[in-house]
Amino acid sequence: MRSPHCCPLVVSLLLGTVALFPGRPAAAADGASGLDAAAGASVLVARLNDDAAVVARQYEKLRHESETQRSIASRDEKLLVRARTVTTALHKDLGRIARAQYRQSGGVSYTSLLPDSTRELMQTHDVLARVDLAVAYAVARSRQAETRLTRERTRASARWRALQKQYGVLATRNRTVQTKLDVARAVLQRQADAAAATRTCRGAVHLQQPRRRIGHPWVTPVEGYRLSAGFGSGGSHWARGHTGQDFAVPIGSPVRAVGAGQVVRVTCGGAFGMEVVIKHAGGFCTQYAHLAAVTVDQGDRVKAGQWIAQSGTTGNSTGPHLHFEVRSTPAFGSGVNPVPWLAARGVKV
Structure with a gap:
């Protein structure tokens, strides 16, 4: 309420x-x-x-x-x-x-x-x-x-x-x-x-972007995190194996696009709560879920490290964290393990 x-x-x-x-x-x-x-x-x-x-x-x-x-x-x-x-x-x-x-x-x-x-x-x-x-x-x-x-x-x-x-x-x-x-x-x-x-997205909140330059084409989705539930792990809040990697961060922490791409989905409600999906070159998509606010709109082009949202605990969530997925398509169910996927692009989590 x-x-x-x-x-x-x-x-x-x-x-x-x-x-x-x-x-x-x-x-x-x-x-x-x-x-x-x-x-x-x-x-x-x-x-x-x-x-x-x-x-x-x-x-x-x-x-x-x-x-x-x-x-x-x-x-x-x-x-x-x-x-x-x-x-x-x-x-x-x-x-x-x-x-x-x-x-x-x-x-x-x-x-x-x-x-x-x-x-x-x-x-x-x-x-x-x-x-x-x-x-x-x-x-x-x-x-x-x-x-x-x-x-x-x-x-x-x-x-x-x-x-x-x-x-x-x-x-x-x-x-x-x-x-x-x-x-x-x-x-x-x-x-x-x-x-x-109410499954009603409030629209993008335009926050001042960080001024520092990102010197790498790929980055972690958040900073100052603690890794929690990993890909494929069991848990009472998902019927099958966990489909992404969770990053425990406080509510309102800046969420970054891990790489350049285009926002193909911004939705609210459901198990993932507020979520953003970005499609990258090569066909892979990344999902950012359980958000408290979004700072981009569907169709926006984003750069690596650009703030796209603020973390939260909406949807099927037990506490403040970012649920991060890597998918071979924008659709749920095509996920791959995000940790080795990022590692292959020079990003260690």
Whole structure:
């Protein structure tokens, strides 16, 4: 059943998205330009998915940088301990030398503590002076290293604390986005179920396509998936062997054309719920089923990687996923195993 409160809910979500990301185009403006509530829900889910991906990338970048800073601080701490140990040892040696010189009225240099056999090799004043200078230089270098390491450790620790603070900001933003996304997905699926129940397709929702170029003629139908039911597997929701490969993804995830072709079918209702069928060069067809929205119309030409739909759980479905089939004809029952078919075209799933 379609909730009588779905439109106000979508509007409130849109306004909330504007408040969270003021620098982005407001989805509410799209609604004002003529998009119906269903299209508004699709657009909102797509944008929130994008926002969630941005937050995830920022979080991963912060995590990597934080680990780097923590490693630097830990390394500097170990080096500092080592430098202090060296400095302490040198100070003890200097103290021992000074005491020896004092006992002998200052007439003994640092080298007086060296073994007699070695001291006998150092007969000239020039050599003795250089040894004394070397000891003093080592002490100075050790102190400089200790000062530098202390400064670097302090800086790395401060940077790590700042990153932890940014973590908190990102975590709050992520919770806000995910809350809005969960509600928007529920609205989108509710509208999709209502359309599938009446077998009435709402028409294509035109979403902004990704800007990155696809460098391969074939791609996977979704990204960020988990493989679930495979081709030929048994199950209570199909009378015979499973006719495709299922990709578990959240509701509203972008569904892509695996290759260039022409849309030959867009239908709603029945066991597959909302579905799109594309015919490719060579005669093979691919089917994308259990959708929540479609972004193409029958007869459209599509490219590899182009968004053609949003995933859902319409029809005979136990949860959000994309049911993907490869057929030798557009008709049901001519399916082949999608995994080796894609592999033969350079796509590993």
